[in-house]
Amino acid sequence: MSTEAGSLSEFDRSGAAGLERSGAAGFDRSGAATARCGPEVVAPEGVEAQTCVMARGDTVWARVYYRNTTGEEIRSVLTLMGPGGRTVELHCAPAAHDEPGICETPGVPSSGAPGSATAIAEFVGAGPVEEAPLLLRAGSERAPAAGG
Numbered sequence: 835m836s837t838e839a840g841s842l843s844e845f846d847r848s849g850a851a852g853l854e855r856s857g858a859a860g861f862d863r864s865g866a867a868t869a870r871c872g873p874e875v876v877a878p879e880g881v882e883a884q885t886c887v888m889a890r891g892d893t894v895w896a897r898v899y900y901r902n903t904t905g906e907e908i909r910s911v912l913t914l915m916g917p918g919g920r921t922v923e924l925h926c927a928p929a930a931h932d933e934p935g936i937c938e939t940p941g942v943p944s945s946g947a948p949g950s951a952t953a954i955a956e957f958v959g960a961g962p963v964e965e966a967p968l969l970l971r972a973g974s975e976r977a978p979a980a981g982g
Contacts (some may be wrong), residue, residue, distance in 0.1 A: 850914070860889065866890070875972040880904040885955045887914070896953035897938040898972065902928040906918040906975060908969065914939045914956045917946035952976060
């Protein structure tokens with residue numbers, strides 16, 4: 835999708851107002867929602883996405899901003915991964931139109947150091963699950979390494 839036709843940067847991120855899209859916003863425990871986002875990724879097939887780990891207080895969740903310009907219904911799985919192998923997975927159904935969309939997991943209690951969760955969204959084409967092509971994989975910024 836060309837920049838002239840629109841991009842995810844035009845998406846209303848009112849839930850993350852004031853946060854830097856680059857993922858530079860850190861996690862704080864003050865009660866304000868914060869985000870750690872990966873890069874905006876665009877697939878030649880017509881899917882664009884940006885995945886973030888959101889946090890407010892001791893609650894974390896995954897959010898993906900997306901646009902589906904394939905003209906077809908596609909499927910998406912959004913996964914929040916925390917320390918100790920803990921995961922939350924949500925299946926989303928991005929509509930077949932050129933409007934931006936959002937999908938997010940439920941919030942869960944944070945079980946590790948601030949910023950220790952990671953999120954990934956995978957978008958697949960139509961058809962039987964075992965045959966559906968992977969169109970796009972977009973991840974949040976990686977959690978910081980322990981000790982720095």
